[in-house]
Amino acid sequence: MKSIPFGASSFDGVPGLLRVCQLSVSYASRGHSPVRALRQLDLEMAKGEVVGILGESGCGKSTLARSIIGLLPADARVDGSILFRNEELMGLPEKQLRRIRGAKISLVHQEPGLALSPVMRVGDQIAEVIRAHRSLARKTRKLEVESILREVRLADSGRIYAAYPHQLSGGELHRVAIAQALACRPDLIIADEPTRSLDVTVQAEILGVLRNLNQAFGTAILFITHNPALLAGFADRIAVMYAGRVVENGGGSKVFGRPLHPYTKGLLDLVPRSTRTEYSAAGSHLPAIPGGPPDLKSLNHGCAFEPRCAPKTEICRIENPEELTPEAGHRVSCFNHDR
């Protein structure tokens, strides 16, 4: 395993929090070659930074989240390094991982309704996280939970504390899940598509809660989504993932204002323009990127995006592009980024 000097090399000179280096994860599949979910992925996060991971389903976003928090399935083959506050997480014994998981790094799941126990009051489930990591008297623990519930804007904390998951609405469950992730004041919250399958109005509320946490406590957030619009004005930096790699990485305004990778351009083109006064003619088509994500079992030598790419050239099929830095703090892996 490689060891990389840490700190000075992180973005913008801000002290580093997380550094994922050359991370590869593959899952065994019966009778086939393994599924390569992550391929030599690099990612850094500074303290208190909000990083948005943008990508389609099946590009390895959730695998990345699970490898950082050490919850990959047992049959996953992992290689590379994950440094968190200068500590190597890879190969750390389960006992020590448990000390970090929930206390320093926590995860908000896609479907909090499924992640919460149906037979336990949600307040007790939040208290459980505190009990696992801090020694507090039962009464102070309860008070602490109620204050956390108020922080995620669940004003009626008494009712919520005593409720079972089925008695709460989708938006309330999401906030309970965030409260649970927040219980021990972690340095990093990983939010894996936390607003999927929510109403737009509730979606906006959840984003507001996360934004407040970041501003009030300086909690770094790794926000995973497929919708670029959710990251606007929220993410300090955006990493675009495709087929298990980060293909573009830069400051939020740089990636939105001047996207370099054709895949990023395609994703941004899809952000709806329902605010426009002149409407596209009905029956016309949306600018969807053609095709689907590549089969991660059989990737060849070329760029993984090549089959779906419009400005592709001969070299794209033969060689995988190296990461380039066309402007400071904005990296891209594409031969034709300047076209």
Place this chain on the structure above:
Amino acid sequence: MTAEQATKRAARPALVRVKGLHKRYVQRRAFSRSRFVVDALRNVDLELQPECLTALVGASGSGKSTLASCLAMLEKPDGGEIWFEGREISRCDARELIWLRPRIQMVFQDSAGALNPFFSAAQIVAEPLEVQRRESGRTLHQRACELMEEVGLSADWADRSPLEFSGGQRQRLAIARALALQPTLLILDESLSGLDLVTQAQILNLLADIRVTHSLTYLLITHDLSLVGQMADYIAVMHQGSIVEHGTRQRVFGSPQQAHTRKLLAATQDLESAFRAAQAEART
């Protein structure tokens, strides 16, 4: 749609006309004898224009799915009328339904749960044809493969289990199955929720294509207007069991009449304008 086409369509009678529809569910609380009623639909009026896409939006619990189930005749309404192709269908008996069911097809949200995992893709698409005795033997399989290719799935995948398909591909398969009986009305109940933006756009493009080839009318239920809003001809907004607003997309987006519609649109548009602002700021 050009203005000429629009007037031509408007001149035709509505394909579906719903008048004063009521549906009430009586439920029992867990471990108790007390009952409570939910008025899922209250006096719903709705018209669906032929060969148009009507988007039905509303928060969860507003009664969208109940309305869809009533239209697809999976639920019997407690009051009101549903007129389809000039016939009142809400009180049809089983014999009449045999004629009617193929005309109205439904695609659900969770296609993984709606497709039988023990069937191959081709069997799934072929099943309705078999049940209705439209095709048999070799032509059955051939027809299933044709339908799969029509929705953008390779016929080479005919023997695969639906579990091997991605979310978007499964949704395509569900559409192929719905198309098998050549319906006139296709109800898509949250069929795009849970798919990523690229896949949503691809499915919407597919719907636009097959609308022309199959002269289909769509009722698309959604809680997220962002992409659907761009493709819809009409938008109906549902709130607490009633349709509070219904009009062309231009009218509903341009001058929403109801506070509830405005709130719904604002949430979508806030995100989009934040994104456009971030883009504009970065470019200067």
